[in-house]
Amino acid sequence: MSDATDDRTDDPLLRVQNLEKYYPITGGLLKKKVGEVKAVDGVSFELGRGETLAIVGESGCGKTTLGKTVARLHEPTGGSILFDGQDIGTLSERELKPVRREIQVVYQDPTSSLNPRKRIKDIVAEPMTVHDIGTKAQRRERVVELLRRVDLPEDFRYRYPSELSGGQQQRVAIARALTLNPSLLVLDEPTSALDVSVQAKVISLLEELQDDLGLSYLMITHDLSLTKNIADRIGVMYLGKLMEKAPAASLFDDPQNPYTEQLLSAIPIVEESEAAYKPDRISIQGETPDPSDPPSGCSFHPRCHRTVDECSRTEPELVDVGPDHTSRCVHHDDTD
Template identity: 85%
Template sequence: MSSDHTRADETDSIDDTDEPLLQVRDLEKYYPITGGLLKKQIGEVKAVDGVSFDVRRGETFAIVGESGCGKTTLGKTIARLHAPTGGSIRFDGRDISALSERDLKPVRREIQVVYQDPTSSLNPRKRIKDIVAEPLVVHDIGTKAERRERVAELLERVDLPEDFLYRYPNELSGGQKQRVAIARALTLNPSLLVLDEPTSALDVSVQAKVIALLEELQAELDLSYLMITHDLSLTKNIADRIGVMYLGKLMEKAPAETLFDAPQNPYTEQLLSAIPIVEESEAAFKPERISIRGETPDPSDPPSGCPFHPRCHRAVDDCSRVEPELVDVGTDHVSRCLLHDEDESEM
């Protein structure tokens, strides 16, 4: 690699005239590990460790990585379902990192979450009309008649007939339940949806329909999406930009097309090489398969140096001793790897 790469400040490289809707800077979420009779803290799990990125208005930013990389914790911390340990979260120009529950209430109207499993996220004892109307009740918005009208409008928007108002979740298919979950997330007219593996619990044929619905809603309502997924192939067509996480750290961040055409981080290379080929026409563009060695390390006892070095096909001696920083490797493209700059490995 050329030594022309510059150290990134972990912000997005493109200067937009409009301030990003969401600005995440050096975000941390640590969980204490206790032991002994007195339950003293003896360590910590760094589920999210110094992560920075922006989500621009109207775009889809995807966070990808293997199970246990911290991406779901990242999403919940940004939505302030978890309090951050450190760093900052700015939403629509306001720092929401340390807001009290009372002050967070209006923010929650603007940031909504769609969870992975709609079966567990929908109350089985409530009818659909009450599930979708619940945010209006919590925020004391509208009369009973106005709430019913709003719920009917939302069901129509997610392509569900009005008679679903009186059904229970167990009467719906997986795809229909997820549409209800999306309708509930839209009830308060949010500007940001955190989509936590929104299609992973669905059949492949249903996944495509839900993704198409999300794209349609984004265009109609000018929504921004933070999509969390382990499926890189899912992000290729829906995401504008992608961040790749490993053991709580952001390893690479780039526009989607750039990431797929010219990945710069060894971990990203391995993830892309593992994407299955669906059609023969894709074979010519498929990178050579790179086998990932070993298992993901215990997050409570991460490796020294680069967190990925024990499994990396391009690791050198310094990778076990020196922790790399994010560096600029192209336009709006950053990566965390010592091989990007030989001088970094001598620090």
């Protein structure tokens, strides 16, 4: 291989810089813009090849909007989305078509993401049909191959989604996402609609597929405990901003942001070994503020157990607090 190819392989698969997704608020008879909801507000991160980055946070924090904007299912308001070195944030729908083969989404609820009127064979083959790939015979072979890969019997291809369990439906959704051999999967709460015992099996399948196929995952989830074993790095999001980014082990062992501390504290302790990263129980106070009218200063300060007067006046920036570890908190400004 050439040096240029080697350099490109070492580059992140995905580099998101200052990404914004704003929604206008209109009012009055003329429906004039009177404000905006900053669902994603200046988010930056990188995702390596074969790596899993988890974005976690409470409902309404903007994490799902972030995932859909990165996949270009939503139009970004600002910033850049560099995928394999190409800025896809400004591409037209026609220009996006080859990119969509490389970026696929697995949604939260398979019962709503799978067409109930189509058989499994047609659902899994649909991406090939849309992109006009292969003959009918090749598509049939690919469907059988993918069903085997996600541990489903090949005769399931003649069934309808309603004839499958929730876990089986999600495996079909994963098979469909793999049809075009993508390099990035955006996993939007991929197990939240499943029973706990089924969740573990789906996560194990995702880990196996990543090892076998070299996939990169951008995982969106509200369940921080889910990320402990599958994520390489974790970003904690609140009201459109990343509050903390760190390798998974660092975030669990040494959380630096008060919001992260509260999220970790809320995880039930099942085994004694899990208590190591949760020495004290910290309850999360109040409700998430209205995103159209966020608090001044640090948006988390009304609910924070470490709040001081400065928190309501100063909006903190993400700063380095350790190796590959950043956090957004006014208390970090006091350290050298």
